[in-house]
Amino acid sequence: MMKTLIYCHRNWNDNAHEWEKRQKLCRAVSRELGLIHAVEAEDFATLQRLCLREGYQRVILPSVMHTPPDVIQWLKSHGIRIHDAMRLQRQSG
Numbered sequence: 001m002m003k004t005l006i007y008c009h010r011n012w013n014d015n016a017h018e019w020e021k022r023q024k025l026c027r028a029v030s031r032e033l034g035l036i037h038a039v040e041a042e043d044f045a046t047l048q049r050l051c052l053r054e055g056y057q058r059v060i061l062p063s064v065m066h067t068p069p070d071v072i073q074w075l076k077s078h079g080i081r082i083h084d085a086m087r088l089q090r091q092s093g
Contacts, residue, residue, distance in 0.1 A: 022062035
């Protein structure tokens, strides 16, 4: 089974309510995919460490569109499978 990570970056200018909404969306999609024990990361350094050192091979993002392009590029260059929570939720609901 592939190890999955939830990456919901917390920006310094983020409204706490908006960040919590994105985090809840990722958690809900994680449960829908049957990934009850997905680990969460809030910053890029933690995401990189978990993928490179701990072997996480899939990442659930709140939205690919709203994720910095350099993060998406890094994930793709390392062969990490990306799940867009917003798109998956629209497809299932």
